[in-house]
Amino acid sequence: MASSDDRSARWNRYWDKKSRTYDREIGFFDRHLFGDSRQWVCSQATGNTLEVAIDTGLNLGFYPEDVTVTGIDWSEKMLDLARQRAKDLGHPATLRQADAHHLPFGDASFDTVVCTFGLCAIPDHTQALTEMTRVLRPGGRLILVDHVRSSAAPVRGVQRFLELFTVPLGGEHFLRRPLNHLRDDPTLDIERVERFTLGLVERVTAHKATQ
Numbered sequence: 001m002a003s004s005d006d007r008s009a010r011w012n013r014y015w016d017k018k019s020r021t022y023d024r025e026i027g028f029f030d031r032h033l034f035g036d037s038r039q040w041v042c043s044q045a046t047g048n049t050l051e052v053a054i055d056t057g058l059n060l061g062f063y064p065e066d067v068t069v070t071g072i073d074w075s076e077k078m079l080d081l082a083r084q085r086a087k088d089l090g091h092p093a094t095l096r097q098a099d100a101h102h103l104p105f106g107d108a109s110f111d112t113v114v115c116t117f118g119l120c121a122i123p124d125h126t127q128a129l130t131e132m133t134r135v136l137r138p139g140g141r142l143i144l145v146d147h148v149r150s151s152a153a154p155v156r157g158v159q160r161f162l163e164l165f166t167v168p169l170g171g172e173h174f175l176r177r178p179l180n181h182l183r184d185d186p187t188l189d190i191e192r193v194e195r196f197t198l199g200l201v202e203r204v205t206a207h208k209a210t211q
Contacts, residue, residue, distance in 0.1 A: 007123075007171070011121075011123075011170055011171040012074055014170040014171075015074070015075040015077075015121070015170065016076065016077040016078070017077075018075075018170070019056060019075060019080075019081055020077075022055060022056055023056055023081075026058065026117070029147075030058075033147070033197050033200060033201060034117070034145070034147075034201055035201075037116065037201065037203060038058065038059050038062050038145075039062050040145070040203060041059070041062075041114055041144075041203070042059050042062035042063045042064075042067075042114070043062065043064070044112075044205060045063055045067050045112040045114055045143065046064075046067065046111055046112055046141070047067065047068070047111030047112060048070070048110050048111050048112070049067050049068065049069050049110060049112040049113070049114060050070050050071075050072070050103075050105070050109070050110040050113045050114070050132075050135060051069060051070070051071040051072075051114045051115070051116075052072055052113065052114070052115040053115055053116075053117075053118025053121070053122065054071030054072065054073050054078070054082055054095065055073060055075075055078050055082065055117075055118070056078050056081040056085065057071065057081065057083075057085040057093070057095075058085075059116060060082070060085055060086055060089055060091050060093060061085075061091070063091065065091070067112075069091070069093040070093065070094045070105075071094070071095045071096075072095075072096055072098035072100065072103070072104075073095075073097065073098075074099055075097075076097055079095050082095050100122045100128040100131065101122070101124055101127045101128055101131065102131065103131045103132070103134070103135050105135045106135070107134055107135065108137040108138065108140075109135045109137070110135055110136055110137060110140060111137055111140050111141070112140060112141050112142075112143065113132045113133075113136050113140070113141075113142050113143070114143050114144075115144050115145075115146070116144075117145065117146055117147065119144070119146050119176065119178050120146055120147060120174065120176060121170060121171050121172045121173070122171075123171055125173075125176055125178060125181075126181045129178060129182065129185075133185060133187060133208060138208050139210045140207065141191075141205060141206070141207050142182075142204075142205070142208070143204070143205050144202075144203070144204045145201065145203040145204070146176075146178060146201075146202060147174065147201055148176060148179075148195075148199070148201070148202045149174070149176065149199075150198050150199045150200050151198065151199025152199060155198050155200065156175070159174035159175055160174075160175065162174055163175060178202075178204070179202060179204055182204065182206055186209075187208055187209050188206045188207070188208060188209070189206060189208075189209060190204065190205075190206045191205045191206055191207060192205045
């Protein structure tokens with residue numbers, strides 16, 4: 001039986017390889033399922049912003065110019081593409097390899113924390129959310145968008161079937177709903193929730209309590 005370290009290494013190799021086709025594949029879903037979600041998320045970012053699971057940096061072009069972006073990902077191949085994108089856009093960003101389960105930043109380091117379509121592929125997404133909240137300053141904002149467990153039963157059946165293949169292959173889940181964890185966190189106040197496309201896509205903003 002494979003250990004968690006073996007699985008993580010295999011999934012890391014998978015996403016390194018996926019970096020070659022990621023923009024094309026995710027672009028299809030951006031156009032047909034996700035709508036303006038990247039713009040919606042990034043336009044709300046302010047100040048010192050952390051993006052968790054930045055992938056190839058597709059969000060970089062949507063941040064306001066006065067936002068300072070730090071991005072982490074566990075795939076160096078993805079980060080190489082993100083670095084080139086930041087250079088091409090002329091929007092400097094600090095990009096580094098890191099594990100979302102153990103963010104390499106001190107408590108209350110960021111004004112905004114963002115994650116777009118990344119929690120689905122982080123092995124322990126609840127631990128990642130706990131870490132995102134930890135590094136968020138009191139009064140700071142957490143902004144998320146992801147594909148989640150559908151509100152339509154027939155679609156959930158398809159999602160359940162897909163997970164038989166996507167979880168072993170790349171650790172990608174379709175039946176998660178991060179909002180459920182956020183609602184149980186006493187340090188967070190949910191500000192806004194939007195759900196669309198048969199309940200497949202959910203966008204959430206929350207702020208961290210000041211005391």
